[in-house]
Amino acid sequence: MQVDAMxxxxxxxxxxxxxxxxxxxxxxxxxxxxxASFVDIRGGFHRGRPAIGRGHQALFDTIYRGSRLTSxxxxxxxxxxxxxxxxxxxxxxxxxxxxxxxxxxATLVIGRDGGEWRIASFLNTLRPGLAGGGDQTKTSRMTx
Numbered sequence: 001m002q003v004d005a006m007x008x009x010x011x012x013x014x015x016x017x018x019x020x021x022x023x024x025x026x027x028x029x030x031x032x033x034x035x036a037s038f039v040d041i042r043g044g045f046h047r048g049r050p051a052i053g054r055g056h057q058a059l060f061d062t063i064y065r066g067s068r069l070t071s072x073x074x075x076x077x078x079x080x081x082x083x084x085x086x087x088x089x090x091x092x093x094x095x096x097x098x099x100x101x102x103x104x105x106a107t108l109v110i111g112r113d114g115g116e117w118r119i120a121s122f123l124n125t126l127r128p129g130l131a132g133g134g135d136q137t138k139t140s141r142m143t144x
Contacts, residue, residue: 005078025057067093102129
């Protein structure tokens with residue numbers, strides 16, 4: 001069966017973006033499988049939909065209260081039963097303790113879960129840079 005991987009990824013990224021902007025941890029977590037893994041921008045590891053929901057609700061209620069998230073899909077690889085994707089996430093959170101940055105790149109592993117496509121693994125990597133500046137699609141070169 002042929003699937004529209006881009007539409008699936010865009011739908012899930014839109015779902016988590018809307019849930020973030022609504023400050024709704026439960027809605028955020030519904031995009032994930034029951035046993036999903038989530039690595040946050042500081043490298044913290046969270047396991048399972050309930051932990052992801054509780055953790056995000058705690059953020060929405062405290063340091064990210066009133067924050068706004070925007071997102072865009074950077075790439076999609078359809079591997080049949082699994083979709084690999086990356087998205088650029090840009091957070092506006094003037095009161096949050098974040099270093100100057102150019103948003104984050106999230107790497108998602110998406111699979112079927114009870115007939116629905118959900119995120120099984122999410123790795124969020126902060127992009128260093130100047131706050132509010134930089135080309136969102138530019139990649140850095142590794143040297144050395």
